[in-house]
Amino acid sequence: MEIAAINTVSVAPQSRLLSNTFSRKLGSVSSLSLRSIEREYRVGSARLRASAASSSSMDAVTAEKTSPSSFLENRESKKVLHFVKYHGLGNDFILVDNRDSSEPKITQEQVAKLCDRNFGVGADGVIFAMPGVNGADYTMRIFNSDGSEPEMCGNGVRCFARFIAELENLQGKHSFTMHTGAGLIVPEIQDDGQVMVDMGIPILKAQDVPTKLPGTKGEAVVQAELVVDGVTWNVTCVSMGNPHCITFGTKGGPNLKVDDLNLPEIGPKFEHHEMFPARTNTEFVEVLSRSHLKMRVWERGAGATLACGTGACALVVAAVLEGRANRKCTVDLPGGPLEIEWRQEDNHIYMTGPAEAVFYGSALL
Numbered sequence: 536m537e538i539a540a541i542n543t544v545s546v547a548p549q550s551r552l553l554s555n556t557f558s559r560k561l562g563s564v565s566s567l568s569l570r571s572i573e574r575e576y577r578v579g580s581a582r583l584r585a586s587a588a589s590s591s592s593m594d595a596v597t598a599e600k601t602s603p604s605s606f607l608e609n610r611e612s613k614k615v616l617h618f619v620k621y622h623g624l625g626n627d628f629i630l631v632d633n634r635d636s637s638e639p640k641i642t643q644e645q646v647a648k649l650c651d652r653n654f655g656v657g658a659d660g661v662i663f664a665m666p667g668v669n670g671a672d673y674t675m676r677i678f679n680s681d682g683s684e685p686e687m688c689g690n691g692v693r694c695f696a697r698f699i700a701e702l703e704n705l706q707g708k709h710s711f712t713m714h715t716g717a718g719l720i721v722p723e724i725q726d727d728g729q730v731m732v733d734m735g736i737p738i739l740k741a742q743d744v745p746t747k748l749p750g751t752k753g754e755a756v757v758q759a760e761l762v763v764d765g766v767t768w769n770v771t772c773v774s775m776g777n778p779h780c781i782t783f784g785t786k787g788g789p790n791l792k793v794d795d796l797n798l799p800e801i802g803p804k805f806e807h808h809e810m811f812p813a814r815t816n817t818e819f820v821e822v823l824s825r826s827h828l829k830m831r832v833w834e835r836g837a838g839a840t841l842a843c844g845t846g847a848c849a850l851v852v853a854a855v856l857e858g859r860a861n862r863k864c865t866v867d868l869p870g871g872p873l874e875i876e877w878r879q880e881d882n883h884i885y886m887t888g889p890a891e892a893v894f895y896g897s898a899l900l
């Protein structure tokens with residue numbers, strides 16, 4: 536009987552002790568912590584059984600039902616989220632098969648808890664694979680590790696494509712259409728497993744990025760001055776559906792050496808700067824050559840990550856607009872390189888890189 540209460544995470548247990556334990560704990564502890572509550576409860580009940588075992592057959596039944604295998608039975612309960620963890624160059628996501636519903640299976644609060652690297656699974660975000668809308672094959676919704684919902688995610692799209700290929704058992708080269716907050720996106724899985732993504736046309740108009748910085752090249756914000764904590768940086772603002780602020784260094788200062796940056800200190804000051812009404816992702820870029828750039832990123836809603844696909848696309852646009860690089864570049868991110876091309880013919884940006892599944896799991900909610 537007791538184990539039924541554990542399996543369903545019910546707060547209607549059979550014994551007064553269990554009832555008190557659960558209601559006390561549930562009052563103050565998040566639902567994601569139930570795993571530890573359960574463990575704690577078992578320890579508690581085991582102690583109780585140990586002292587009463589010789590005098591009651593009821594206790595013997597209890598002991599049998601709290602055997603280790605009972606924990607695994609939880610995986611079949613309704614309060615479990617099955618997922619696959621993917622990463623694109625270390626930018627990691629929990630992917631959820633949500634093809635049967637247009638409502639995400641978990642709340643934004645649960646997303647933030649799942650993404651916690653100590654108290655949850657740990658990830659930069661959660662991605663839901665949903666039914667397509669507006670004629671698209673699928674819809675991707677993504678949530679950052681802080682629970683906020685961005686419009687787009689480049690590494691996430693590549694992970695999404697590989698996830699769909701697994702779910703639908705697609706082999707070899709395949710392409711499909713995805714509806715995202717940034718419009719229609721078209722990933723194509725290559726024969727070697729890499730994913731090339733048509734990321735669409737970059738948005739440069741200041742108010743659409745959005746930024747309150749005034750346009751410096753028509754309506755585009757290119758090499759504009761932004762004062763952050765008393766220091767003037769030169770920035771270019773680009774939206775890939777989500778906002779990016781790209782900098783190659785401070786006004787009159789030397790070219791950036793990105794390894795020297797104190798990212799956790801400077802990153803949040805850009806993210807929450809008053810010039811960015813929707814907050815911003817920020818890319819700090821070092822030019823290695825006209826076709827080779829190196830970056831570190833501070834992501835809106837996720838902090839320092841090992842890679843940012845939309846950021847890599849945005850910074851190539853910025854580098855071209857500032858006359859620093861060619862349209863086709865390798866971008867080195869902390870987690871590895873991406874190939875980016877901003878094609879003149881169609882004005883679209885193409886990103887090519889890897890995505891890998893690393894484990895399957897079930898999270899207790």
Ligand SMILES: N[C@@H](CCC[C@H](N)C(=O)O)C(=O)O
Nearest residue numbers: 685688689690777843844845
């Ligand atoms: N890492 C992603 C971008 C994820 C969204 C971003 N944090 C935002 O809030 O815009 C990428 O690979 O593009």
